[in-house]
Amino acid sequence: MSQEVGENQEVNEVNQEEEQEESQEPLSRPNIAQLVEKAIKDGKQQERFILTLEEWKRPGSAFSDWGVIILLYGEIEKVELENKYEYPTTSSVTYAIIPKTKKVVLLHESGDDYDGHLQRYTTLYVFSYPQGWKSLDIP
Numbered sequence: 001m002s003q004e005v006g007e008n009q010e011v012n013e014v015n016q017e018e019e020q021e022e023s024q025e026p027l028s029r030p031n032i033a034q035l036v037e038k039a040i041k042d043g044k045q046q047e048r049f050i051l052t053l054e055e056w057k058r059p060g061s062a063f064s065d066w067g068v069i070i071l072l073y074g075e076i077e078k079v080e081l082e083n084k085y086e087y088p089t090t091s092s093v094t095y096a097i098i099p100k101t102k103k104v105v106l107l108h109e110s111g112d113d114y115d116g117h118l119q120r121y122t123t124l125y126v127f128s129y130p131q132g133w134k135s136l137d138i139p
Contacts, residue, residue, distance in 0.1 A: 032072065032124075035136060036105055039126040043134030049099070051125060051133045052081070053108055056092035067110035069095065074104030074127070102129040 057066045069078070082094040097106070104127040111120040122138040 032105070035124050035138065036126050039124050039134050039136035040128055040131070043124075043126065043136040046125065046133035046135050048132040051097040051127070052094060053097055053125075054092055054094045056090065058090045060089055063112065063114045065110070065112035067108065069097070070107040070109060072105040072107060074102075075100040076104055076106070097125075099127045099129075103127065 053069055055067055055069055058064060077098045077100055079096040079098060080093055081096050082092075084090070084092045104125075106125050108123045108125060109120065110122075111118065113119075124136045124138055125133055126136075127133050
């Protein structure tokens with residue numbers, strides 16, 4: 001009887017892990033299209049024409065974190081505003097993102113790993129002329 005309970009518990013744990021993995025699948029084209037529409041309609045208004053974002057990396061033994069800008073659609077120009085290096089681990093660059101097309105879609109992904117607890121954060125930024133930049137946090 002106790003062996004049967006233990007096996008059921010293991011099956012439940014495996015099912016929970018599979019559900020978590022499914023919810024963290026990469027974004028597909030249809031999902032991105034829906035998110036872009038939602039960002040344009042309901043997103044937080046950001047800057048009008050020039051968006052400021054930061055990329056960074058901070059590797060470490062007990063913790064690490066990072067942020068990266070990923071262009072999904074359109075053309076942009078990234079102008080470096082500030083570049084900081086804090087010895088021995090932190091490197092960050094602040095960019096002005098200038099759209100070169102009437103529609104631009106980009107992701108800002110960041111994450112942190114403190115004591116083996118990995119967390120990811122994703123924000124979708126959409127530029128559409130003449131509305132400007134809007135953002136939508138993706139869970």
